[in-house]
Amino acid sequence: MTSTSTTPPRQSAAERLRAEHGPALTLGDDCDLPDDLQVEIDPGAHLSLGDRVSIRRGSTIQVHRGATIAIGDDVAIGEHTFISAMVGISIGAGAALSNMVDLHDHNHRARSATNTPDGELVPCASGFEGAPIVIEPGATLSNKVTITAGVRIGANALVGANAVVSRSIAPDTVATGVPATGHRTFDGVPVPREHPRTLTVGFFGTSIMEHLEAVNAQMTTQANLPEVGSKVTVEGWAQRGWVHRLTLSLRAAWAHIAFDVRNHGEGGATSRDIAGIVEADRATTGTDYDIVFLGCGINDVWRGFQGRVSEAVDLEEYTRHLTGMLDQLSGYTRRIVVISETPFGPIEDPDTVTSMNAELARYNAAAAQAAAAHGALFLDVWAPFTAAARHLTGDPAGLWSDGVHLTELGDTVLLQQTERLLAEHRIVEKLLDYPLLERHAALKAYAPMFARHRPAGA
Missing domain, CATH: 2.160.10.10 (Hexapeptide repeat proteins)
Structure with a gap:
């Protein structure tokens, strides 16, 4: 067997x-x-x-x-x-x-x-x-x-x-x-990119941030520039200035990162107006920011010297608005930078300008204190700006186009100071990390990143 x-x-x-x-x-x-x-x-x-x-x-x-x-x-x-x-x-x-x-x-x-x-x-x-x-x-x-x-x-x-x-x-x-x-x-090989990192950057401030320029496409098309002496039609407005140049600088330095830049600067805005802009932005868009640049105060002071008393904002009210904005922004912004206002240039007679700047300096000091109280960075552009104006050869007023708004040279001073702050504190590098959240909150917040790797309905 x-x-x-x-x-x-x-x-x-x-x-x-x-x-x-x-x-x-x-x-x-x-x-x-x-x-x-x-x-x-x-x-x-x-x-x-x-x-x-x-x-x-x-x-x-x-x-x-x-x-x-x-x-x-x-x-x-x-x-x-x-x-x-x-x-x-x-x-x-x-x-x-x-x-x-x-x-x-x-x-x-x-x-x-x-x-x-x-x-x-x-x-x-x-x-x-x-x-x-x-x-x-x-x-x-x-x-x-x-x-x-x-x-x-x-x-x-x-x-x-x-x-x-x-x-x-x-x-x-x-x-x-x-x-x-x-x-x-090193020169790496091309590879597919999945859910690339995006940093959302917000700017809230005055016309110094907004910096509108007239636009005609032909004016910027090198192959089709208009003839000297010819006329072109203004087709619209574009935001330029130091914010635009900073955006280009960030995109060039961090080409593998997407920057969603939202410039909410508004010409003529006081802190009262900007507080409303911050409130409306959150209410309508619900945007969470990685970094926000916040600057205001120059119009608060200027309106008083212009005799527009109802529009002027005194120091107490300014501090209240700034503190309120920092309270709100801190709830959904990973890094806040409060920027001091630039000084007034030759907009009035020298004695009046001196008085205006003395008053504006008090607002900047209040901004520095509010920033420190909220754990925000404070970027003091006043000192480098006045130093540049003092030492500038040929045209000491060359930083301003009209005593308030800035020339390209004035914009460059702001740009350099902002880039220095970003580099000194390694702000962009630190923001590239995904924020740590409580476990259950993290699962909810980051679920979209992994949805395609899970079965439908899982």
Whole structure:
């Protein structure tokens, strides 16, 4: 009598994971997964792996309740790597994670009285905060790299071994260290971009921010300029001046970032008017800003010297309006810069101008105090402006077109001071990180970034 025995075919890692997690897992074709890969997917969470994903032994992927992890095509993940999401982690196509890389998109919140009102001495009593981690296509993370919550690694970036990346890294950049910083750039290959970073920048102020100029397309088309002595028709108005030039400077310096610039400057506006503009903007658009530049006061003072008493705003009312705007803007703006007003130029006789500037200086001092009380930066352009006027050869009045509005040279002084402040405080670099939010708020706020990686209705 002959007996035969059959051994069931060995189940692959992919088959095991599909059986364990069902629709919570989207798994592409031709993936190379180790038998000991640990995958934990909580209810309401989703893990998506693209085609030809390779993961080496000893690695763990955790997708906590409601979160999403999306790993693109042709991603390679080394041994003993740990990936844990409470909000969302995106790893772009062709990215490479070496051995013992750690990605956590969340932190324990501080064990403060607010976060632990019951005073519980248990590990998770204070709750969690989180923000997405985005690793763009083609990026490479070397051995033992740690990526913290809210960080974006640019396309093709190369992060050196043992680095701790707590700030976003630009594309085509070599970064090393603790904390990791970029040391050099290179000519990277073109890669697809997913949900590129956009910074929303708001300007609230007077005509010095608005800076309208007459526009005719022919006037700016180098190949079709009008003949000298000919006439052109004004076709409209465009905002130029230092705000326009700063916008161009930001876009040139940070070409991989989109800047949504909203200039709400208004000619002739007092602090009373600008407070209304801030209120109306929030009520009608609901815009959250990454950075706001706020400046006012010159018209508050000027109206009094013009005899337009009903339109003038005294210092007490000015301070009240400015404080109110800072209170409101602080609720939905990540960084606020209060800009001092520029001094009056030769708009009246010298004694009157001296009196006007003495009064305007009091408003600027109040603005500096209000900014400090709200944790906003204060940019004092008064001192460099008066220094430039004092030392300017040939035409000391060359900073003003009419004693109030600025020439291109005056605009350049403002531009330089603003760029210096941005660089000194590394404002743009810090704003590139995704803001940390309480865990549940973060899931709601960042859900649109990961919607396409989840099944319909999930």
